[in-house]
Amino acid sequence: MTSHTTRPFGRALCAMITPFSASGDLDLDAARRHATGLVADGCDGLVLSGTTGESPTTTDAEKTALLRAVREAVGDSVPLVAGVGSADTRHTVRLAQEAEAAGADGLLVVTPYYSRPPQTAVEAHFLRVAEATGIGLMLYDIPGRTGTRIEPATLLRLAEHPRVVAVKDCSYDLSAATKVMTRTSLAYYSGCEELNLPLYALGGAGYVSTVANVIPRRMRAVLDAFDAGDTTGAARLNGLTAPLVEALMARGLPGTVTVKALLDAGPVREPLQPADREAVDGLRAAYEELLAATA
Numbered sequence: 001m002t003s004h005t006t007r008p009f010g011r012a013l014c015a016m017i018t019p020f021s022a023s024g025d026l027d028l029d030a031a032r033r034h035a036t037g038l039v040a041d042g043c044d045g046l047v048l049s050g051t052t053g054e055s056p057t058t059t060d061a062e063k064t065a066l067l068r069a070v071r072e073a074v075g076d077s078v079p080l081v082a083g084v085g086s087a088d089t090r091h092t093v094r095l096a097q098e099a100e101a102a103g104a105d106g107l108l109v110v111t112p113y114y115s116r117p118p119q120t121a122v123e124a125h126f127l128r129v130a131e132a133t134g135i136g137l138m139l140y141d142i143p144g145r146t147g148t149r150i151e152p153a154t155l156l157r158l159a160e161h162p163r164v165v166a167v168k169d170c171s172y173d174l175s176a177a178t179k180v181m182t183r184t185s186l187a188y189y190s191g192c193e194e195l196n197l198p199l200y201a202l203g204g205a206g207y208v209s210t211v212a213n214v215i216p217r218r219m220r221a222v223l224d225a226f227d228a229g230d231t232t233g234a235a236r237l238n239g240l241t242a243p244l245v246e247a248l249m250a251r252g253l254p255g256t257v258t259v260k261a262l263l264d265a266g267p268v269r270e271p272l273q274p275a276d277r278e279a280v281d282g283l284r285a286a287y288e289e290l291l292a293a294t295a
Contacts, residue, residue, distance in 0.1 A: 006187045008136050008165045009079040009106050010045030011206035012220040013189065014038050015052040017213055017259055018066060020266045026062045027266060032073035034213075034265070039074050042220040043212060046070065047168075049083035050108055051145070052210045052256050057269040060095060064102045071103040081138055081208075085110030089125050093132045106136045108168060108208075113146035119154045130163045137163055138208075142170035142191065152176045159184035168208050169199065178202050193245045197222055197238045201231075210255035211245055214262055214287065218294060240293050247286035251279070258283055 019030035035046055048070060049055040049063045067082050082099035084107050086092045096107050109129050111122055130137055143149040158164045169177050170191040181188055187205035190196045196207040200223060212219045218241055225234035248258045253275055257268055261275035262283045
């Protein structure tokens with residue numbers, strides 16, 4: 001069993017894609033269908049309008065419409081975490097308040113990007129959002145995209161706020177994560193697919209997975225095996241998913257692009273471009289290999 005039992009937003013969370021129609025408009029019917037299918041296949045929480053959800057290219061109104069549609073589709077029992085991060089604190093606060101009003105259970109708040117603020121400013125940014133809303137925050141630490149890390153010392157201070165409850169960790173620093181988990185009650189969710197099981201074994205709360213758009217049951221099975229005490233089985237299942245994880249996440253294309261290509265889930269918005277035929281063929285081969293191995 002994992003040592004951390006705090007799971008404010010569930011355990012097996014999907015970073016859900018945002019479906020668009022062939023003309024590039026928000027496709028709410030497809031979003032409802034996809035969300036309902038993910039929950040039926042083992043996701044106990046959904047993260048909307050994150051990186052995988054193409055948040056940089058959706059409008060504020062589209063984010064709200066998506067949240068309302070998914071809430072309607074999955075009901076009140078499934079935690080919904082809304083991505084509200086931006087490089088502008090005032091904009092982030094406004095998005096957070098709109099998401100809360102639209103029915104979000106939590107807020108995914110990324111470190112302000114591009115401007116590379118110092119840690120005091122990073123801390124102040126998150127606290128402004130926490131003070132402006134009444135629901136829990138999942139801090140999104142992804143320095144490879146934002147250019148700024150949330151340092152462990154900053155996380156230790158932020159954890160003192162009652163509405164700072166979780167971290168989506170894409171820092172690739174298990175040592176730092178262990179330090180913060182040991183000294184706080186923050187729920188750590190892996191945002192790096194290849195570290196889902198290692199972080200869980202160290203006391204993490206679960207994952208926020210892009211790959212779960214494609215194989216939700218198989219991703220969850222890894223955690224189920226570990227919780228059942230079958231660590232060998234968890235490692236085996238994790239290993240079986242690894243080739244598809246690599247194909248989707250580590251071959252030069254964003255996960256949004258590869259997932260939509262494999263699911264035939266509509267276009268991506270520019271500046272992203274669709275996967276080419278060679279990439280799609282590789283994705284399908286990896287997916288079929290996994291299905292055969294886990295049949």
